[in-house]
Amino acid sequence: MNGERALRRVGDLAGLPTSAQGPRNLVWWGNISFMAIEGTGFALAIGACLYLLGQSPHWPPPGDSLPGLGWSGAFTLALVLSELPNLWLIRQVRAKSIARVRLGMLVMTLIGIALIGLRWFELQHLNVGWDHDAYGSTVWMLMVLHTSHVVTELVETAVLTVWLYTHEVGDDQLGDVEDDADYWTFVILAWVPIYLLVYWVPRWL
Amino acid sequence: MAGAAAVNGGRSPVPLVALLLTGCSGIQSSLDPAGMQAGATFRLFELMIVMCGVMYGAVLLFLGASVWRVRRQLAAAPAIEPADPGLGKGLWAWGGVIVAGLVVLATGSFFVERALAAARAREALQVRVTGHQWWWRIQYRTPDGRWIETANELHLPAGRTARIELGAADVIHSFWVPNVAGKMDVIPGHTNVIDVSPHRLGWFRGQCAEFCGAQHAHMAFDVKVDSPAAFDAWLAQQGRPAAAPADAIAARGMAIVTGGACGLCHVVRGSAATGRAGPDLTHVGGRRSIGAGTLPMSRGALQGWIAQPQALKPGTMMPAVPLDGADADAVAHYLETLR
Amino acid sequence: MSPDERERLHAVWADRPGLLGFLGTVDHKRIAARYIVTVVGLLFLSGMLAIDMRLQLSQPDMRRMGPQQYNEAFALHGSTMLFLISVPVMEAMALWLVPLMLGARNMAFPRLAAFSYWLYLGGVLMLWLPHALGITPDLGWFEYPPLSGPAYSPGHRADIWAQMITFTEVAALAASVNVVATILKMRPPGMTLARMPFFLWAMLVASLMTIFALPAIMLATSMLIADRLVSTQFFAPAAGGDVLLFQHMFWFFGHPEVYIIFVPAVGFVSSIVETFSRRTLFGHVPMVLSILAIGVLAFGLWVHHMFAVGLPRLGNDFYTAASMAIALPAGLQMFCWIATMWSGRPRFATPLLWVIGFIATFVIGGLSGVMTASAPLDLQLTDTYFVVAHLHYVLIGGALFPLFGAFCYWYPKATGRMMSERWGVVAFILIVGGFNLGFFPMHVLGLEGMPRRIYTYGPDMGWGTLNLVATIGSAIAMLGGIVLTGNALISLWRGKPAGADPWGAPTLEWAARSPPPQHNFEEVPVVTSIAPLWRHGDLPVMTGLATDRREVLVTSVIDAVPQYRHHSVGPSLWPFVAALATSGMFVASIFTPWAVVWGAIPIGVALVLWFWPRRPRSATGPLARR
Ligand code: HEA
Ligand code: HEA
Ligand code: CUA
Numbered sequence A: 001m002n003g004e005r006a007l008r009r010v011g012d013l014a015g016l017p018t019s020a021q022g023p024r025n026l027v028w029w030g031n032i033s034f035m036a037i038e039g040t041g042f043a044l045a046i047g048a049c050l051y052l053l054g055q056s057p058h059w060p061p062p063g064d065s066l067p068g069l070g071w072s073g074a075f076t077l078a079l080v081l082s083e084l085p086n087l088w089l090i091r092q093v094r095a096k097s098i099a100r101v102r103l104g105m106l107v108m109t110l111i112g113i114a115l116i117g118l119r120w121f122e123l124q125h126l127n128v129g130w131d132h133d134a135y136g137s138t139v140w141m142l143m144v145l146h147t148s149h150v151v152t153e154l155v156e157t158a159v160l161t162v163w164l165y166t167h168e169v170g171d172d173q174l175g176d177v178e179d180d181a182d183y184w185t186f187v188i189l190a191w192v193p194i195y196l197l198v199y200w201v202p203r204w205l
Numbered sequence B: 001m002a003g004a005a006a007v008n009g010g011r012s013p014v015p016l017v018a019l020l021l022t023g024c025s026g027i028q029s030s031l032d033p034a035g036m037q038a039g040a041t042f043r044l045f046e047l048m049i050v051m052c053g054v055m056y057g058a059v060l061l062f063l064g065a066s067v068w069r070v071r072r073q074l075a076a077a078p079a080i081e082p083a084d085p086g087l088g089k090g091l092w093a094w095g096g097v098i099v100a101g102l103v104v105l106a107t108g109s110f111f112v113e114r115a116l117a118a119a120r121a122r123e124a125l126q127v128r129v130t131g132h133q134w135w136w137r138i139q140y141r142t143p144d145g146r147w148i149e150t151a152n153e154l155h156l157p158a159g160r161t162a163r164i165e166l167g168a169a170d171v172i173h174s175f176w177v178p179n180v181a182g183k184m185d186v187i188p189g190h191t192n193v194i195d196v197s198p199h200r201l202g203w204f205r206g207q208c209a210e211f212c213g214a215q216h217a218h219m220a221f222d223v224k225v226d227s228p229a230a231f232d233a234w235l236a237q238q239g240r241p242a243a244a245p246a247d248a249i250a251a252r253g254m255a256i257v258t259g260g261a262c263g264l265c266h267v268v269r270g271s272a273a274t275g276r277a278g279p280d281l282t283h284v285g286g287r288r289s290i291g292a293g294t295l296p297m298s299r300g301a302l303q304g305w306i307a308q309p310q311a312l313k314p315g316t317m318m319p320a321v322p323l324d325g326a327d328a329d330a331v332a333h334y335l336e337t338l339r
Numbered sequence C: 001m002s003p004d005e006r007e008r009l010h011a012v013w014a015d016r017p018g019l020l021g022f023l024g025t026v027d028h029k030r031i032a033a034r035y036i037v038t039v040v041g042l043l044f045l046s047g048m049l050a051i052d053m054r055l056q057l058s059q060p061d062m063r064r065m066g067p068q069q070y071n072e073a074f075a076l077h078g079s080t081m082l083f084l085i086s087v088p089v090m091e092a093m094a095l096w097l098v099p100l101m102l103g104a105r106n107m108a109f110p111r112l113a114a115f116s117y118w119l120y121l122g123g124v125l126m127l128w129l130p131h132a133l134g135i136t137p138d139l140g141w142f143e144y145p146p147l148s149g150p151a152y153s154p155g156h157r158a159d160i161w162a163q164m165i166t167f168t169e170v171a172a173l174a175a176s177v178n179v180v181a182t183i184l185k186m187r188p189p190g191m192t193l194a195r196m197p198f199f200l201w202a203m204l205v206a207s208l209m210t211i212f213a214l215p216a217i218m219l220a221t222s223m224l225i226a227d228r229l230v231s232t233q234f235f236a237p238a239a240g241g242d243v244l245l246f247q248h249m250f251w252f253f254g255h256p257e258v259y260i261i262f263v264p265a266v267g268f269v270s271s272i273v274e275t276f277s278r279r280t281l282f283g284h285v286p287m288v289l290s291i292l293a294i295g296v297l298a299f300g301l302w303v304h305h306m307f308a309v310g311l312p313r314l315g316n317d318f319y320t321a322a323s324m325a326i327a328l329p330a331g332l333q334m335f336c337w338i339a340t341m342w343s344g345r346p347r348f349a350t351p352l353l354w355v356i357g358f359i360a361t362f363v364i365g366g367l368s369g370v371m372t373a374s375a376p377l378d379l380q381l382t383d384t385y386f387v388v389a390h391l392h393y394v395l396i397g398g399a400l401f402p403l404f405g406a407f408c409y410w411y412p413k414a415t416g417r418m419m420s421e422r423w424g425v426v427a428f429i430l431i432v433g434g435f436n437l438g439f440f441p442m443h444v445l446g447l448e449g450m451p452r453r454i455y456t457y458g459p460d461m462g463w464g465t466l467n468l469v470a471t472i473g474s475a476i477a478m479l480g481g482i483v484l485t486g487n488a489l490i491s492l493w494r495g496k497p498a499g500a501d502p503w504g505a506p507t508l509e510w511a512a513r514s515p516p517p518q519h520n521f522e523e524v525p526v527v528t529s530i531a532p533l534w535r536h537g538d539l540p541v542m543t544g545l546a547t548d549r550r551e552v553l554v555t556s557v558i559d560a561v562p563q564y565r566h567h568s569v570g571p572s573l574w575p576f577v578a579a580l581a582t583s584g585m586f587v588a589s590i591f592t593p594w595a596v597v598w599g600a601i602p603i604g605v606a607l608v609l610w611f612w613p614r615r616p617r618s619a620t621g622p623l624a625r626r
């Protein structure tokens, strides 16, 4: 070393690979950590919603109408089903099949655009303004939080797709695609409790 | 009240507490309890001081010993990773001592908490206190179901439990009379309740304890603990409408108060002044201080307050009302007679 | 390593000269040094505010400051001390130390580290530039609605406070993710979890706590801003909102926050005690278990900041017991440190003096914490100077004293020079003595009924004498701070040169040169014990990490078995640009909510360019360049 200590060589690392997949990869841990941060954010937003719901005698308060089930149902169905091509994509990443990974990412981008469209219509049918009362604010908070994740994920997927189609793909980029796909699963999982809380809990109460 | 504090300090079984008390004026002090609730928490505090003092002493002793021991034994050179069975056992023992100490403190705390909750069963008097930026509206419920309103001065009968309902008109405040009981926050959208059972007669002081904006420092109130008979007499007197002006100057003052701007914000019962934005002035002259504890009551202070509330309590919600010197004097004189 | 290779390694890790090199560097040591210099500057600024407050309170009815000035002073003092000093400085120490202690060449995500500093700097400017213009938050370090809501705080003071928090919390989250990934995945071969130095455990726990605690405050302040700017009703009682929701969310963050500050300090103390007692830390396993316990328990106690809000009393009993339970792990730690000194051969250099000052002072603060943890007793203590005393005893005695010790301990490593011991002792005596003189009386003031956050008090309250003592003590402590900083500055060129390992310390950072070169280590050290530098005359290493590109070794999480050689990214301006774009968005959002939408575009562009992988154009596929 550069200090004053004598060194004794006990091994050589030159033979190690220069990339790795899944949890062996350093970047995977960064991705998981950010999911933990955002997952905590979702959990707390849900907690805040439950708190307000518990404090008020009626949820929604008398006079507010319930959010529509049509577009939201379509969005939810589409989002959940998008996990199928996503799983296929992850398999192609593991198989390092570059042509299929490119195709898969293109498909996911298109699905993402369609989801944003559905979400747009869904937002038109929440039937309450965010400034109307605390119920309205809460519903909008949950929707904005999730929508921002869908948009971020779409942008990331689209940019990565463009890159994949225009560049030579290496192992690191396959890792990026896998992280992107994991994140997609996260966006789906985060939606389930929010969907129930926004659309069904007020009906069950 | 310094005398009372000293007496109490002398009684205290804990010398440290007695030490703390020197120099304490005592009218707003948790160390000089004059009520059931403050008494219970004070005893808990003494338990804490003893326990924590012992634990702190133990830590310092061990620290001192380890420093001193080293000075003696520098020559001996133990290993880099010595095995120390003695210290291992010491760790367990210390853990046991801590757990035992914590059990004592948590149990004591639990029982005091029960005691505070139990007061409610004996409740007698019903009082409503509303926190405003930066003064207190106070209302008493009479046995016949009327509400008598006053401000910035709380009277309580000794030996009875008063149930105080706390409401906030704007932001969060906190109701605190340390000699009588601990705090309870005053929160918009929530109605909190605190029970107080004072048992020593005298004047005390309460103060808003939750930061509530510019004049949080001057949101105090006086507290008078009376014998039940004196309290009843005082309440009956507070229930009466304002006295008619006794002289010409007072009459002029009354005309200004009821006819001018003052009446838009203040009530003087029995007159045309019916505003609700500020404190009830019906018996303001009988109070001990002005502006929620900002100034002691006197004619001069009243005059100063009316002329320049913003200079005496910068930021207060009471605007300066332009009055010429004679008018201001008349108003001050009139208010002083409202006892 | 041949001289040739050494040359190449230097060239590969060197920063570009000039401004671009300055803005683009991803050297964890340079970034951490920036953090620390910023923090020391802020300590002075907000220390001046404190002295200002102390002068105002030194006598009854002082007229130095009006209520508005005073409220601004404690709001700025508290917010700066907690959000801009205590939390960031601990991250800075981690950024600086973690790779060195791991024998690694850089952090896991070098550009994220740069981003986190620039964003932090944005937060500093967010709070202090408006202060220079006279727009200062004036509601304390926690701003409860409705007082901070649109109805009672018009203008932008509260917005500035809330956005400053968003800045610093994003920065803190970025730093924590970095620290977690580095500690878990970049340990040198042989450094299994069981052989990981205690300091790294402390940093790991603190970073994980950050990840789970900080989202709460970001959500709370975002809701507050939404209430203020787009008329949502989260905290408006008239429309079904609830003001206590804010308090719950704030303290769900706020309580773990204080341990996020304290746990790294526990790490400093352990390193110092170990080195200067010349034996390994007594009770390594109980120590690790106790910080894990603190990390978990910390998330279940937030209600002890809300005992006076009128929650059900049964719940209060639970939070009392849970809060007091923290005394067990904390008390065991005290024992382990003292036992280490007891059974070692301590050398009382300044870092160890700071540890002794820490123990004697922090325990007072811990015990006053146990008192406030009792729900019925806290009804008397909360919102008084008793709590002010508690929080300074634990923050200054519990976090800053260890920090000062750590500063003196690692100073030779960072600068290559020793600090003056004599002036170190002078600073120690002034700060520890002045602090205790200044803050102990505040306990008594609180018991005597003095509420916190009051700008003045009347002569009839009898608080004058103790307040004067408090002011004198604070001034002495501040003087000590100046001596400490002066010593550090002067030693930069007057200090004795320090070798690689002036203290004879056990952990890997002392195997690097002082100050370490940009790549820290040439070879990868191999670890066979918890005190690697105490075991061997010569240090086992592995060769083979590239010298012609930036490479770091990635190992397995539990056993630190080498897995692959990771390409570590080099300097880049994009983190700086991304931070600038994010700052622009945060600032603009105070004026129009649409800034969140439009501001996302430049941020997105900066991020895309930041992460853009540089590889040849495709020769296959539909868009191939043939
Ligand atoms: C570094 C920061 C730090 C640390 C480490 C702590 C540690 C503790 N704190 Fe403190 N706390 C703050 C920072 C910190 N706190 C701040 C900033 C506030 C104010 C916020 C505000 O309102 O502005 C606050 C406020 C605060 C309150 C709210 C007071 C109020 O507003 O009414 C409470 C209440 O329970 C509390 C409790 C505790 C406890 C039980 C510990 C424990 O962790 C202490 C454990 C340590 C020991 C106990 C000492 C060692 C142990 C022994 C020697 C064993 C023997 C002991 C016994 C048997 C008793 N703290
Ligand atoms: C780490 C946190 C920290 C630190 C260091 C301090 C330091 C000081 N604080 Fe602070 N204080 C808080 C955190 C802190 N405070 C918080 C959170 C609040 C609550 C705010 C609120 O209510 O919202 C508060 C509130 C507060 C109040 C109560 C205001 C009120 O309620 O009305 C007072 C009053 O006296 C006060 C005084 C002081 C003084 C005199 C100092 C110091 O002057 C003490 C002396 C200085 C030092 C010991 C440091 C010197 C060192 C250096 C200058 C640098 C050297 C370092 C290196 C070279 C590495 N503080
Ligand atoms: Cu009302 Cu403070």
Ligand SMILES: [Cu+2]
Binding pocket: C254, C255, C258, C301, C302, C304, C305
């Ligand atoms: Cu806490």
